[in-house]
Amino acid sequence: MDIIYRLRVIFWFLVVLIWGIYLYQYISEDLESSKNQKIILNKSTKTESIILQKKNDTTYYQPQTVIITTQIYRENTEGKKEDKNERMLVKSEGISLPQEIYKEERIESEIEKNIGIKKAPKIPDGFNFKETRHFYIYAEKDIDINEIESKLETLHGEMMLDLIAFSPWTRDEKVSIYLASTAQKYQEISKRPPWSGGAANLREKKIYLYKSDEWFGILAHELTHIYFDSFFGDYDKSPLWLSEGMAVYIQVxxxxxxxxxxxxxxxKIKEGSGYNLSDLTRIKTLEDADDKSVKLWYAESYSLVFFLLKIQRGDNFYQFCKRIKEGQKISTALFHAYGKPYTTLAALESVWRMDVRTGNITGMRE
Known part of the structure; x- marks a missing residue:
């Protein structure tokens, strides 16, 4: 019995000793870390962000398969180039671009940069006028302006489901809509050439168009540019793929x-065609592109924006755009806004293309 008792005493002594050593080491490490910890009051810290350098034409990489621009110049009657901040909505007759693809002009003078619509512009001859909550509507007299009002305000409300965070100014400023009955009357009030299917001045927030089978889709597309692109500051600062992708998304x-x-x-994209996202997002102009390339580029931009909107939780998409606006690289903005697995453009492309094929994430199926 004495031996068993002694063994028990030795066993518990060792247990207590080991426990004491462990506790001592734990307390020592904790005390040591507290000594090294520094608390700094009233000191500011700087957060480092990745800023994209401004690209110029000599260093900018452009894929050879697509050369695209949205900048055009029109000659006036005196042969001088006009430089107004306007978008041209192009008809398909006589040009290579599809009817739904619109050439743009985004050049404005220093004076125009400070223009804001405070009161309704002058009413053109032969037009009725109506001011609504969000629009100044100018409709030719044979058009039911009350019906147009209802459609416009309904469209605005639906668009704000996606765009309210990007265009808070719509509470105070209105967009002017000029709707003619015929192409001839449209050309008369807008001073646009016969091949133009519509026009929008982004800075002055004006849209000119005429009644056709496509007028409402055109209106939704161009309103998106006025609402969404304004978020990025100057209207030519929004990434082209993001701007046009969102515009087609709202149009649809x-x-x-x-x-x-x-x-x-x-x-075609579902079958594996299309551009690498690194190429798609680098394109900043739409010039001299053939009809097929332009259509494919627009479709892929739409599909990508559709995907980013559908996978978001909370304000992921807004945070992504906000970081792009601040100058972050797309991959950096993507990861900080959406998190894993969207750590790079390649990772995004992999998941996006899988969803294009299956529709398992967004539910988008043909």
Whole structure:
């Protein structure tokens, strides 16, 4: 019995000793870390962010498969180039671009940069006028202006489901809509050439168009540029793929316009066609591109924006755009806004293309 008792005493002594050593080491480490910890009061810290350098034409990489621009110049009657901040909505007759693809002009003078619509512009001859909560509507007299008002305000409300965070100014400022009955009257009030299907002045927040089968989709597309692009400051600062992708998204999802070329090119993307996202997002102009390339580029931009909107939780998409606006690289903005697995453009492309094929994430199926 004495031996067993002694063994028990030795066993518990060792247990207590080991426990004491462990506790001593733990307390020592804790005390040591507290000595090294510094508390700094009233000191500011700087957060480092990645800023994109401004690219110039000599250093900018452009894929050879697509050369695109949105900048055009029109000659006036005196042969001088005009430089107003306008977008041209192009008809398909006589040009290579599809009817739904709109050439843009985003050059404005220093004076125009400070223009804001405070009161309704003058009413053109032969037009009725109505001021609504968000619009100044100018409709030719044979058009039911009350019906137009209802459609416009309904469209605005639906668009704000996606764009309210990007255009808070719509509470105080209105957009002017000029709707003619014929192409001839449209050309008369807008001073646009016969090949133009519509026009929008982004800085002055004016849209000119005429009644056609496509007018409502065109309106939704161009309103998106006025609402969404303004978030990035100057209207030429928004990334082209993001701007046009959002415009086509609103045109389809809110404007109810489903152009045939879009469906055809989404099918091609589903089969594996299209541009690498690194190329797609680098393109900043749409010039001299053939019809097929332009349509495919627009369809892919739409598909990518659709994906980013559908996978968001909370304000992921807004945070992504905000970081782009601040100058961050797309991959950096993407990771900080959406988190894993969207750590790089390549990772985004992998998941996006899988969803294009299966629709498992967004539910988008043909």
């Amino acid at each position: 999802e809110r404007g109810g316009s489903h152009p045939l070329w879009l469906k055809e090119n989404l099918s």
